[in-house]
Amino acid sequence: MADLKELYRQVILDHYRNPRRRGKLSGPHVHAEGLNPSCGDEFFLDIRVEDGAITDAAIEGQGCSISQASGSMMMDAIVGKTIDEVRGVSGQFKLMMGIDEGEDPLDHERPGAVLGDLEALQGVRKFPVRIKCADLPWTTLAEALERAEV
Amino acid sequence: MTDLTHLRDDFPILSREVNGHPLVYLDSAATTQKPVQVLDAVDHYYRTMNANVHRGAHALSVEATDAYEGARARVASFINAGSPNEVVFTRGTTSALNIIAYGYGLNVLKPGDKVLLTIMEHHSNIVPWQLIARHTGVELVYLDLTEDYEVDLSQLDRILDDAVKIITVSGMSNVTGTLGPVTQLVAAAKSVGAIVVVDGAQLVPHYPTDVEALGADFLVFSGHKMLGPTGIGVMWGKAERLEELEPTEGGGEMISDVQLYESRWAAVPQKFEAGTPPIAQAIGLGAAVDYLEKIGMTAVREHEVDITGYALERLADVPELTVYGPSDPSRRGGAVSFELADIHAHDVATILDQYGIAVRAGHHCAKPLMRHLEVAATARASFYVYNTHDDVDRLVDALMEARKVFGLDG
Known part of the structure; x- marks a missing residue:
């Protein structure tokens, strides 16, 4: 069951059980919702954009360990980053997951160097039906960025 | 009790393997397998x-x-x-x-x-x-x-x-x-x-x-x-x-x-x-x-009450497992929805699939009922004439493995 160990790495279970930045933002923010009607997973994402950067974010919703961990890891990966940096991380994530076609962005000599905890999600690639679970927070983020008109 | 085990030979698909394990098909409430007839x-x-x-x-x-x-x-x-x-x-x-x-x-x-x-x-x-x-x-x-x-x-x-x-x-x-x-x-x-x-x-x-x-x-x-x-x-x-x-x-x-x-x-x-x-x-x-x-619908129902009863009994031994449905097998059908600890139903289904076990996970096209039960998703094992106690045992064993994958004690 090597594939299962690869899929459900400790860091994924940690984010699933202790998700970062749960809740809603008060004050000015943009809101986006991501729903997967076939499985019922849902995300409610708030981001605050100031001076071309994401200065705060919060996330709510429910779903499987893969979608929830991906959302929690996304919080760590985007808050405090410029919009350009966030777009870069999102692009690398989608390459790593095989959602977008292109070169593997990871440095396998140095695990975690490129995408941090998010790299733990690469095991999901062996479970094609679950890739959309990992991607849901990121499609929600893309919608939030569009609404923020950045 | 009517033994229907011999019927399995009529279902070609039941002899295939999934992920290196003999298929255990527990999704008949979604669709059943087909006999050669x-x-x-x-x-x-x-x-x-x-x-x-x-x-x-x-x-x-x-x-x-x-x-x-x-x-x-x-x-x-x-x-x-x-x-x-x-x-x-x-x-x-x-x-x-x-x-x-x-x-x-x-x-x-x-x-x-x-x-x-x-x-x-x-x-x-x-x-x-x-x-x-x-x-x-x-x-x-x-x-x-x-x-x-x-x-x-x-x-x-x-x-x-x-x-x-x-x-x-x-x-x-x-x-x-x-x-x-x-x-x-x-x-x-x-x-x-x-x-x-x-x-x-x-x-x-x-x-x-x-x-x-x-x-x-x-x-x-x-x-x-x-x-x-x-x-x-x-x-x-x-x-x-x-x-x-x-x-x-x-x-x-x-x-x-x-x-x-x-x-x-x-x-x-x-x-x-x-x-x-x-x-x-x-x-x-x-x-x-x-x-x-030819089987007789009375025998079909008796088999279902038997296997549902056995499943409810065995599932009761799995720690932190909650079944959503009537507990008396004679007053219910063979669709058994459950939740296992804090493991989401889709994760349960993925893990079971790695052991060759097919179950449904999600809202089962019954969202108002799911809201009433206050669950977003459940895993569901459902039975038909070709299922055996052995299938239930395989399910229970794999659920114990799922607990281990999620770092929960057996």
Whole structure:
């Protein structure tokens, strides 16, 4: 069951059980919702954009360990980053997951160097039906960025 | 107890492996596997008599028509219908429920009328009525479930009045296995002059069904959940109901005469079978019905009570596992929904799949029921004639492995 160990790495279970930045933002923010009607997973994402950067974010919703961990890891990966940096991380994530076609962005000599905890999600690639679970927070983020008109 | 283990040899798919393990198929509430007898019947039709029905004078068309109408007669006798003409072939349960909802909704129901449902209904017995409510202004009213997952009839007196024109209820829940209180609802309907529609998608494959004894006006079900092909379903209706119900699809075969500006309908059941029907699928369903009758529906039900009882007993030993459904196997069907600790149903299903075990995970097309149960998703194991105690043991072993994957003690 090597594939299962690869899929459900400790860091994924940690984010699933202790998700970062749960809740809603008060004050000015943009809101986006991501729903997967076939499985019922849902995300409610708030981001605050100031001076071309994401200065705060919060996330709510429910779903499987893969979608929830991906959302929690996304919080760590985007808050405090410029919009350009966030777009870069999102692009690398989608390459790593095989959602977008292109070169593997990871440095396998140095695990975690490129995408941090998010790299733990690469095991999901062996479970094609679950890739959309990992991607849901990121499609929600893309919608939030569009609404923020950045 | 009837031992049905020998039937497994009739199902070719059960000998395959999934992810390196012999397949354990526990998703029969979604669709059942098919025995060679059904596969052969469909194959034989296409190889030897393929033609359109009810229209050619040539030999193939006559043979195809005989086989198609023969299947109708077998289905009629399977549910003890008064006549094969009371059996309308549809694409499935969903299609049949839409025909009834639109047939009554567009022609009979009026603003202020009510349709009574239960919160355990499948989306296919909710959404068509919501669509009709938009057209007609009828009101949908729901019966709740009790803490024991039974339909709460204590609210019936409060809800029931002369405005209720249709009562539509699942005979057996695809989530909790709850048996719908059809007898009581039929009696209640009589007192206010309402008609009763029974969604038999789960009931008919698993429970001896006699429409005369049932007393409902309509019973609908799907072929693919009872060993038959996909794309075929049944709308049984009392003869007088089928007479008053307007067709919702027009086309060939459903008319007796067509003028430029109006037409007259063919007699029942053709009135509801516009276009070329699912011929091979109906013939396959006929073979499925033969297969089930050979086992005997009493034996089918006994097997289900036995394996459901065994599953409930074994699942009770899995730590932090919650089953959503009645605990007495004789008062429920074989769809067993559960939640395991804090492991999401999709993660449970992925892990079980790695052990070759097929279960459903999600909301089971019953979101109002899931909200009532206060769960977003459950995993569901569901059983049919080919499942054994060994399958249940494999499920329980894999659930213990799932706990380990999620770092929970055995």
